[in-house]
Amino acid sequence: MNAERKTGGETMRNPGSLHRVAAVALLFIFAMVSVGATTYYLRSDGNDANTGTANTSTGAWKTLTHALLSVGPNDVLMVDGSGSPYNEGPSQLNV
Numbered sequence: 001m002n003a004e005r006k007t008g009g010e011t012m013r014n015p016g017s018l019h020r021v022a023a024v025a026l027l028f029i030f031a032m033v034s035v036g037a038t039t040y041y042l043r044s045d046g047n048d049a050n051t052g053t054a055n056t057s058t059g060a061w062k063t064l065t066h067a068l069l070s071v072g073p074n075d076v077l078m079v080d081g082s083g084s085p086y087n088e089g090p091s092q093l094n095v
Helices: 015-032 064-070
Strands: 004-007 010-013 039-042 076-080 090-094
Touching: 039 064, 064 076
Parallel strands: 039 076
Antiparallel strands: 004 010, 076 090
């Protein structure tokens, strides 16, 4: 239902519909933000038994396979390539 009211010579839409549009827009924006995203680390001196949440040899994961099987939507995987044969330095992978 599109309720309209006339004020002077102008037609104005129901202010309630504007609030609904604003609410839907805000929900869309919040859905796009990575709420609850976690940053994980992958290092050549890591260990897959680690939590993956610290950029240290005792906190980072070792293998890409383990990392890809462990991360979830919107998580970030930081790959430290300094100890790898590629020696490209840190890289970020958004998953």
